[in-house]
Amino acid sequence: MLKIRSALFMSVAALAFAPPAAAQEAATSGDAAVGAGEIIVTAQKRQESVQNIPAAITALTADALAQRGASTANSLQFIVPSTQIGNLLGQTAVTIRGVGLNQGAPGVAIHVDGVYQARPSMGDLLQVDLERVEVLRGPQGTLYGRNANGGVVNFITKAPTDKFEGYALASYGNYDEARLQGVVNIPVSEGVRARLLLDWTKRGDGFIKNIIPGGQDLDKAETMSGRLRVDLLPTSNLKIELKGEFLNSDGPSQYFTLHNYPAPFAIYLNPVLATATYSFEPWRTSANDPVNTRRRYLGLSAVTTLDLGKVTLKSISGYNKLTDDSLSDDDGINVSMFPVRRAYFSKTFTQEFNAAYSDKMVDAVAGVFYLNDKLDHTLDHNLKEGFAVTLLPDNGLPPGSQLLFRIPDYRSEVKAAFADVTLHPTDRLSLIAGVRYSKEKQSQTQQNNITWGPGAPIYTCPLRTNDVEFTSTTPRFGARYEVSSDANVYATFSKGFKAGGFNLYACDNQFNPEKLTAYEGGVKLRLLDRTLTLNLSAFKYDYDNLQISQVIGLARFITNAAAAKVKGLEIETAWRPDRHWMFDANVSLLDAKYASFSNVDGMNPALGVQVLDGKRLSQAPQFSSNIGLGYRTTPGAFGTFTIRADVSQRSTVFFREFNGPLDAQGSYALLDMGLVWDSPNDRLHVRVYGRNLTNKAYIAQMDASDSFGARFVTWGAPRQYGIEAKVNF
Template identity: 35%
Template sequence: MQTNMKFGSRILLGTAASLVPLCWSMGALAQEAPEADQSASGGLADIVVTAQKRAENLQKVPASVTALGSDALETRQIDSISGLQAEVPSLVVGEFYGTSLITLRGISTGLTSGAEDPSVATHINGVYQPRSRSVDSAMADLERVEVLSGPQGTLYGRNATGGVVNYVLKRPTNSFESEVTGRIGNYSRYGIQGRVTGPISDDVRILVSGIYDNQHKGYTKNLHPNAPRSRLDSGRSAGGRLAVDIGSKDGINVALEAIYLDTRTVPVAESFAAPDSPSLIAFLGQQSFVPRKTYSELPAFTRSKYLQTSATINVPITDNVSLKSITGYQTFKDHMLIDLDTSGVASGPTDQKIDSKSFTQEFDFNAETLDGRLKSIVGLFYFHDDFVSNSSTPFSVPGFAATFDTYGKMPSKSYSAFTDHTFSVTDRLRLQFGIRYNKDEKKATQSLIVNGAPACPLMTNKREWDAWTPRVGAQYDVEDNVMLYGQWSKGFKAGGFTANSCYNGFDPESIKGPEIGIKTKLFDNRVRFNLAGYYYNISNLQVQKVVDVGNFFTLNAAKAEIYGAEFSLSALLADRLQLDASGMVQSAKYSNFQNCNEAAFPGACGAFDPRPAADRQTDVSGNWLNRAAPYSLNVGLQYSFEMSGGAEFLLRGDTYFSGKVHFSEFPSDQAIQKAYSLQNAFVTYTTASKQFTLRGYIKNIANVDYKVSHFFNSAVRQAIGNYGTPRTFGMDATVRF
């Protein structure tokens, strides 16, 4: 442990030491010519983000932020959060039965029962998203997406220990605009989306959009001879959005919004290895261990309905003082019937329903004082969530049969107050200080019925926590286009109760540590290079566990340690030729964790484990955290050229490399994805009038098989999970009016 801490400290100190001469030399190069207006010089476009809850140039934000605008998202065909994995250093996205498992800088959650909080907070137009299955609802109408890496406890509060993903959607325009996009692709994919926007009076603007997307043919073949569905892992989504802006540019502005998305999928689980019990092997019969081939006798499905309504009110009090109110209300309903045994035998199908209603209210008071030298924000936040789940699992294996019915009603509340300040000591030196107080309350009324008898009678439990999450930092402009920064911050993730369990409560987790970095704009803004190093200590990391016949519960790992470095680069190598690259190296390991390995042998860790309690624990200290890659690298090259008549072609190629990923604290071949790489290619044609755009793409060109999730199904003693998207190709066409 001490050696790792010293090594992590050396990485940060070494990075800091190397930044000083680097920034001076790069700064000198940057000053060979004064920075010109980008429209005149043809340099990289400036990126404005709201990462610190106020509009700022990306290069002035003292934190690691990745931002992608709508043009980049459309060119690279990013239509889900998993598509961001190759664009954001240290981002890993897994999926299991529709649940997105997001990891940033090695910090993630493997909790999939539905009620637990994420480690990476997601917001849509400033509204917090408590359910991970709702995050892709924003992808169809994006203006940009911002990803903040590392703990963001001060400005974003609870459940941002790994970072924050902010989706910023398009707003209504002052002039009439409309467009329609149609798409087709392999696996019988087809869809259409459209948008109409414009003013309906001097002070009222409106936007209406809709989307329908259908991947009719699933990625996975069902080998069962009498299968109700021959293809699995297909999906269909349909929805729309209404946005209304009321008010003038200089007065009070009210932004109203409603988003609805109806999603249906045919879920799949695939076997990574045979069960470890001969009797179960014989009982389950024929299985496939080939990627994207499985057996299922069940007409499995998931159906979710998501609705978000919100109102954002901006009130300019003076030229330098403003007040913002963000009110959000969400409903999320999900019904799924899933098959976990990957065979033709009905050993334990699960039918689960979730009903969630959430309300959020945030007030942000922004001010600039002392002639603009002090920029301050003071805020209040309230969150209320009502979550209800019901599940039924008729379970049957040789020697044991029972029906498990669970019920859980888990309301939660969160209150917080925060403040954050940036003070300009000189024109080049700025200091930051912020702090947040957070209080959480959670209740759980749960029951477990086995064969009609109460194994866990209906009972209510309640727990409360509070936490202070400060940050302190400084940034210094070595040159006009070279900025050094450093900060220390703390994050907090609430504890809770595991859904579908027997009164399982778990404690909050916390993270703290420093980040240092450099941000540069060089060669007349033709090169943008950012580098950051980080070191974190995590306490009470929440880890999911499954024992006996599929009983879920959550335990807290004592300590974990993460340190690493990440970079991003954008460079105009020549007119119309752009290079993009990003990557990271890191160590993310448990530093103190004792746990029982359910996969060791049948009956391990369960009620009938014959070993004394002290002998059940295995020391996994030093093992890798789940879904934390040791390195990743993404390189993209993009070239555009103009044809006669003014039409434009754009060609782009990307390649992404990922190091080995562990899905469990207990290393095994089934719970590891070896290092792999993916390649993508894109082409875009736009007419001179900009009224028509045609795009083509091919992703995962080599059709690489790679795991994105792992789950040890203790009920049938088998490792199962999901593979990433295979080779896909297609095209879309956009017509603008």
């Protein structure tokens, strides 16, 4: 490995000081003109300035992402207001304003180049070489529809250009973390352009250290991914974008660790817990069973756009295939209570057709959407040591027992039609109306069995098929008034819908859809000769039928909380007073509480049914902020230096509806810094970075098991530092 790294950096250096190739026209972050800039987005399925959209939206360009060293979806939570992102056993949970992935399908919809990503884990795949990221906060039930209850995250990849160009990137950091990335852009002909990306990453030293001698360290993996995008321009008004991408990842990347000592009732049921080895320190585990994840992803898409002047016709086709096959130590201790194998295999096809019309008096878009999704899921508990669960306190499960939860076929089919119209009765006033009608059919085939020791399987859930159908109508109404060319105000009313479904584990456990009604108003300003942007939004949600899960015994059950209320205020600003200084900040104040909900806490069943009215929603801190400050020197004979620091703060975050002390991550702050050197000819960029420089330990996600009487958590990344070099050609 050392020889490979040496050769890599020698190659980078050789490219950096070789004679210049074609002149580079791509501006770096510091080359932008004075001012906060104009970011054009397609959040409303048409091109427009982010400052003109009557919604709370954060748009991050490639330069803005590079400034902060944001290379994963997880990084967005420290940039975008009211956003929390965490990963538990490979499922990337995005929560916006307290609304997101509780259970079931994602509550924040992820799209890549317009293609819907059906699995939660797809939110953190292949998000490199991006043109920009758009994060829409609040329900997007009209234009996006399916499971956009909390909002939408749009990843837009870089399009091929008409020049031969590219770059090579290499980085190395602590925890033996290395990256090699290369992009080449090829103008094949006048009407054919291609862009190829290859990316290799490896963390050889896991974040999670095993305290058992010779034990396996966790949270590490080796990943190889790639993307080929080919744009065809057969005529001046027709564009066809073809894209294929893949990802192969192997390693013990998925994990959780115990957060508290098992409750007395759990030790009574399983005395072996009293003598097990525990570690409750951050980034530590005492797991003894093998942990590994094998992930394979394939994505294909085709986007065809026909520009007829005032009318634009578009077709968006997508196909995704994802395989996750993992071994996990689900007890997190040095006793083989129940090692687990989880296997997900999914295929998803989506198709959207839309037509957009635009003139001085009206902007409109209408279309249809179709989704066909198939999931095959297996959860296999191999109880080597035997285990007594709360559902079986008398005899328990002897060594060699097995619990198998099997979903050989879970199909979802969605059909939807939508329309959204913005009228401009005057030059300054815009009136908005939109609606989407969706129909979703689900069919689940399920079979669960349990084996006592060497005995024959007993089918606790004999083979059966469950069917359900959901329909929804989600409207949007609003108005926007342009006070001046640099100031506008807006107010909107909208509804969101997140589909219900069937639990993957418990037999015949159906849960209902979530519904959300949102009221929002905002102000968008450009100030100080357009060097400063200042956006404010205030909102209020009526949130019904929240999907909440609990582990009871060894099965997960899903229920619906009756109602919740959410209200909040967000302030987002960016200031570019000159060519040297850059300042970014946002502040979120959030009041998200259950209005009507009662439940039994498996961690403390003696309390019985608890009335949870007034308890805070999970992943919804009352206060959060992100502040960034950067300075760039004047270009000179030795190039240009840019230094930037970012501080992110969170108040207490709860991960369970009971809001107990062990259910919470207390308030914390994170400090990131970076120093970038750009060579005089702008061919070489060297970045020295540090993330979480104070080495703050904070919980990223949490779950709980009543059989253990304990909570399980994943941790945010510890202190990271390293160096990155990028050569343009």
